Amino acid sequence: MEMKTIYLLIPMAPLLGAVVAGLFGKAIGRAGAHVVTILGVAVAFALSVIVFQDVQAGNTFNGTVYTWLQSGGLTLEVGFLIDKLTVMMMLVVTFVSLMVHIYTIGYMAEDPGYQRFFSYISLFTFSMLMLVMSNNFVQLFFGWEAVGLVSYLLIGFWYTRPTAIFANLKAFLVNRVGDFGFLLGIGLIAAYAGSLDYAEVFAKREELAALTETVTGWPLITAICICLFIGAMGKSAQVPLHVWLPDSMEGPTPISALIHAATMVTAGIFMVTRMSPLFELSDTALSFVLIIGAITALFMGFLGIIQNDIKRVVAYSTLSQLGYMTVALGVSAYSVAVFHLMTHAFFKALLFLAAGSVIMGCHHNQDIRYMGGLRKYMPITWITSLLGSLALIGFPFLSGFFSKDSIIEAVHASNIPGAGFAYFAVLAGVFVTAFYSFRMYFLVFHGKERFDQVPHDEHHDAHHDDHHSGSPHESPWVVTLPLVLLAIPSVVIGFLTIQPMLFGDWFGAAVFIDSVKHPAMSEFAKTFHGPVAMALHGITTLPFFLAMSGVALSWFFYLKRPDIPAAIQKALQPLHTLLENKYYFDKFNDVVFAGGARLLGKGLWKGGDQMLIDGVMVNGSARLVGWISTLVRFIQTGHIYQYAFAMIIGVFALMTFWFNRF
């Protein structure tokens, strides 16, 4: 088969599965729906492996599928760019998606919307593949919005729940705020580069760098990069556009793993990496990226500490980790960012799926205060969760260690404004991450069994209300198999790939770094002497101690002396309230933006349209006509002599006027 056919087949196979399961779900039944979609994604994964081998052999591809539109000197096309960066994303997306598809068979087994769910996640896989495989901004934007659409559909999957349909609308609108910036960035590129094809735009990067935006007077490249990054802030949930991600946990757990942890939310990270030739030209934009990332990494981590919903803990951890990736982007360590993206995709998908398994095992209780001691009942879930948590906190030799330590080292080596603050943030973040991760781990799997204390009005994660009690149970094999298959890369992938990905120039031309201006990566490379040395050295460094003390502290607080956290909470009540309210972002948005928009709309409608335009202008002029005619009516008496008299006076006046003119 020709490579181009394969490229085309990769997104089309899941699309076909989605269409069949979506339109003919009733006809093919439940089994039919999962068979056809899993087949589609499996084909995509297998073909991605073939493409990987081809790319590994040194082949890249940049070509057009069809011309979408031509106007005003712009040729907008649908096409593929296949290089190392793309193929890495393709592998991650299709692999995690495949795992999630299999997992869903077990997780959604009793849900009436079974076929619909499979259709959506396959459609998501298609959209995400279109996004990462694109060779131009239009298709990127298409994929960008399409994943947003599927995310909207899936967050609101249980559409009878008020919280779910609130969350999905919120997610869509907050993302649209990001897209507003993204689209303007694309507009600036189109206006000044005259093309929306990556290669053509990158070829003009030096020219663009010299320009100033004519109307605003801003340095063009900085304006472009910040606009694009605003898009990334929406999709990758960076402060202050992060507010939608915790709420997105209203969706079923498999999609939290696939969309809101492993793939879609990393689209922003991928995009900035793809745009590295542009971002490298603007230190201002990079500093902006760095500071936003650092704030997200640290402050979202804090919120993870006080969450009691198992999925929300993982969600805040995702926010914080996305902040880490963004920090890496800010110090021009793009390859480190996508490296962390990859390791995070595996261990975070694992953690989410494990959380889902716990939720199933606990009969749809999600509150970690009512779990405990689950390791006895759910051994596979327990072990895989432990591995995932260790990977997340960066335990040496596990995948998260290599990626997170690399971020810390790169920030340390960076000289860009804001790097000092970011270094502090990512270091402190290590402690926080370890603390909330193991708080959850200990509360769920160790300690006293508390699952019989579940209050019955508790929020739960399924459509059906089967609150039958009983001890927890391990999940079926369709659920545990993906856990095991995700645990393997969570452990080993970092060790295996750090050498080529970060230091072996594996990405080649796909990632561009101006190492004279931004020497962080090259400085960091000098200290690297192989993965074993790095891991061994890691044990002696500050991040390791921070992580271990985080684990120890959570052990002390939640297993040894469970009375202390309550005491601290009481002592630091204002702080706790601040965290409880998530720094008041939601309240602020609700009052100022949502409330303000409604108020403004009401004002314009009642005051503008109804009072001024209709009341004064339209009906007013109608009234004026009526009023004038009432006056005129008095003259129309119907008496001929009055008319004749008026006529004579009129003629007289006219004649006077006429003769006096000359």
Next chain:
Amino acid sequence: MNAHLLSLAIWVPILGALPVLALGSERRNAVRWLSLLVAIAGFLVTIPLYTGFNNQDAGMQFVERLAWIPRFNIEYSLGVDGISMLFILLNSFITILVVLAGWEVIEEKQAQYMGAFLVMSGLMNGIFSALDGILFYVFFESSLIPMYIIIGVWGGANRVYAAFKFFLYTLLGSLLMLVALLWLFFEAGGSFSILDWHNLRIDMAPQILIFIALLLSFAVKVPMWPVHTWLPDAHVEAPTGGSVVLAAIALKLGAYGFLRFSLPIVPDASHAMAPLMMALSLIAVIYIGFVALVQEDMKKLVAYSSISHMGFVTLGFFIFNSLGIEGALVQMISHGFVSAAMFLCIGVMYDRMHSRKIADYGGVMNTMPKFGAFFLLFSMANAGLPATSGFVGEFMVILGAVKLNFWIGSAAATTLILGAAYTLWMYKRVVFGPVANSHVAELTDINGREFLILGILAGAVLIMGLYPFPVVDVMHATVDNLLKHVATSKL
């Protein structure tokens, strides 16, 4: 190849309406099927306009000329270019859907109902193909009559107020247009040919006056802020078919007028007035977007959203680059599909619940899943989601606007947020959620006829979103020519 195609496009539906009317409303089946037949025939005769169209030719094609009133040199002269051709197809296509939409719902005077729509379809085709000023004016004005009747007879409770408001608003505007047309007639040495007018040299002062006279007429039709308030009232009172034609076709007449008259005949005035036009357009996009957000009546909401979308059209025209104008034209066609679909969706619910109030709904998805899926697609198209037609035009206009001025582009791009907010918030309250009341619980999902209508529109929206190339390709030569025209001073 010219078998009087344009005349056929005009007269097939109008003459076809006569036997429909003659059948009388007692024989409902015969009326419906004959109307459908006429509508389909009316659409079929327009297809050769597309297939036989020469994309490279910027001039008028399929031209027909006959002396009509020789004393005043008024001609029956027709022709289409890359700007107008697609609207004839769109109009004839929408007519089929309108006939289908009135199939069961219209119980009173169905023959007259169908007849009115068929006549209007022919008249609209006349507007898009007339090359003589008076012929244009006659079509333009006479198209008011069937719409007035449709709203006034088959409309809702407050239909008489709405029909009068609609009629007077639009009539007021067009009287000034007649003055402008007569002025041009004398200036052109006794010619009503629009193409002759394109080559007139006119001083700045009269140019401005003509622009304003035409503006008043076209702005009401579009409608532009602040002469838009007739539209929500007209939509709310109009029957579903009336809303569909109003939104899909009638609103395009004013916008078309700008391209056929204002821009090429008085280019200097157009340039001088461009800042005002852009400001009005952006007010339409933003102000109306906020107003749409707080509507409690679904039809009003979609009506306001129409105004907001039409703001993109006028914005695209007056940024004077091909991305803008072509984007605006694409937006017009796309809006024809999307707004038609939105009104049909609301009609589907109204037929069952007899309410358009958002508050009366909730959880429609539970009882009408197929409908919910269609409605979602069209809502997303209304919110400008890529891969639907709603995205293409807005995207092009925003690109064109950023090219002209970053701030104008930013203001226009707020539609990304506002459009999604008002459309999806409505969708959430109507379709999602638990079943809100016993009426919603009793809803039945769409039947085969409704499925067919919505399915056809869904196909159109998706195809145009995924492959807009052929649509835009038709316009290039004409738009380039127009831009050249506009760039040349007529002083």
